[in-house]
Amino acid sequence: MTIRSKLLIFIPLLVLLMNLVTYFLFQSGTIVRDSYDLIMGRILKYKETTRASEDSLKAVYAYLLHPAEDSKAQADRSLTTLSGLHSTLMDAGAAPPLASSLTGYGNMIRTLLSLEQQTLAAAENGSSSDAFGHYLEAEKTVSFIRSEGQRLVEGELDHYRPVFRNIQAENARLYKLGVAVFALGTTLSLVVAVWISRSITVPVSALVRSAKSVSRGNLDPPLPAGGKDELAALSAAFTRMLAGLKESIEKDRDIAEKERLVKTLELQALQSQINPHFLYNTLNALSKLALLEEAEQTSDLIVSMSNFMRYNLQNLDRQVPLRNELEHVKEYIRLQQTRFRDRVLFQLDIDEKALNVRVPSLTIQPIIENAFIHGIGHMESGAVISLSIYGGPSITKIVIQDNGMGMTENIRASLLNHTQVPAAETKVQARSTGLGTRNVFRRLELVYGRKDLVEITSEPGKGTTVVLNIPVGRSGMSSVSAVDSR
Template structure:
């Protein structure tokens, strides 16, 4: 749920709940107030009626003593007032136990009104004795009205005493309920506020901590990916940004490592020569001189040596057809056969259609060289090195094997992991550093197998392209897998045609 939806849903719900509780309390208070008004209204009307009866009797008496027009008007007004109170009291009614008493009370008020009117009429006609006689009767009636009114008040109070106590209990209950509801709403408001604020501040704090960690170089920070609000989307975008950044850094690192490796290979190759052009010219001159002296084999070896060195000193930052690599290996074999003669047999089993696949420059020769130097160099006879090239449906297999001294499992695993510290002999490629010891001296074997394996990994972006099987005394077999389709892989160079 988005932050905006949280605010639009929970805050109005909270306000609505508060309004409903307030309305409920207001309605309960209104009911209680109506009950109070009903009780007190009847009691007050009884009291007002009794007081009005006494006032009207006094007004009549004053008129009898001083029969003036003003006194008559006052007395008539008092009679009208008591008549109105009588009507109102009868409309209000009484509680069921006092219904008959209320009727008698009303009759007494009517009797009082009649006696007072007769007294006023007799006084107005000059019949003083008759007027005072009616007045005395009215005075007795007022006394009855007073006592009956007091009895009705007490009856009402007795009847409503349980109701009053119930109202008091309801008031106490409402008070407690109001306190409880206030506490509940306050707690609920705090919980909702904390929940909404935490849903905002917690992801922001985590994002700040992650950004600070990233600024210190730690790219392994991962924000928790949960929720559906805007901050969750921001956290997801931050994680994707970090993943993209790590991928970009890894690609840059691989490119830098590849370039450094190529530069190192070129430097090692160039360091073995003082002046390549001078060496080429000298070898060509020696070849021609050998021809002039009818030493054709010597001339062929010099030409092979020249071609071999020229290929080794070319720009290594490129890919070449496997056919070119095979020709370079053949030149190297000619040179080695001149040295080993019949001690070693080299076997080729090549599928012609597989030779057009492109591979990194100087991929095969370093492995063949290590097979000679580390695998079969100690053998006096019967040494065999074979090179097999096969094309599968999805890739090309290159298998290089020898029947030399082999290598231990520890060395084999170290070569596959491209360890920097493999120093035991083996074949092909027992030393990742490309160094071998001959006669107590350290001599270069050219390009080490470690560099070959690493270049294949960088070029094709895979780590399963090399397999080595070997046992001490039983020879070694290296199988290289060259993917037939290489779309989207790393390239050794932007220009493969050089």
């Protein structure tokens, strides 16, 4: 269950439970209050009616002693009040066992009202004896009303005494239930809070410990157990990240090991060769000796060979102007013309404005060498290799074209994808003098950070055209060594 689901389910359920219990307590309290109000309301009505009867009798007696308008008005108000209380009391009724007593009580009040009205009427007519006679009867009736009212109160109390006990018991039960509900609600809140917080904090703490362990170099830290919430997904993503990191480290370790082996082999190969400085000095001496012997062509050839080897043995990590690459290609062509003579025609179409563009060292010569070895090497005559350089505002195009044997689609795809050419696809087995074309393409891709710099057009028997698109005004940021052979 996700953290969101836990929050959306358990917290509303807890609140709903508390609201239901609170509503139940409120309803129980309302029933108790209504019962209490009913009982106390009847008792108070009895008391008020009895007091109103006595007050009305006093108001009539005051009028008899001092007949005046204000005393007459006070007596009338007392009678009106008593009449209203009588109507209210009779409408409210009494407990079932006291229904007949309430009827008699009501008749007494009506009798009292009648006697008091007769007393007031006799007093207004000047008949003092009749007025006092009615007053005495009213006084006796008030005493009966007082006694009957007290009896009704006692009867109500006797009738509702069990109800009072139930109310007291219900109040005690509600108090205990309130305490229990408070304790239960607090406990449930704490349990839910601890459960939800632990479901969040425990995996997060485990992830933090794992991250600290990874920061110390441990790529196999203990991870929290699986679950189905967001933190479990985060833990799974962290696990996949660690797996990818370990895989990347293993790849980097393999690459570093391969580079170390390659550099070791290169060093061993250089150590097994003639010292370059000794070789340059020897070639220069041979060139001077050829000039002394008036063999100028041989001297030029030796100089070309010396320049070619010096350029090939330079640091391949640096970039050079395209003009330097062109001069190196010309030295190579001069050497190859000595070997092939009229079998090969070299064509150059160079835009001088484009020769200041900087390219990785040894970019063009390996491709022309590949054209010699794998393109026209088998041709006895009519071979043509052309090199064209065109400048543009954003791209400098270098086009190397031959009319040789061409290549199959598998070979073309392997060169562009930097994969190994199947041995069955390669008919000409020859060794190049430097970098391979696949390595040149890979270096360009890494240096410029693009994969659209090389275009190859070729068909078996119809020659090959290689186009290099060099970005203008952008120097590569990567330094890439070369170890490939084709």
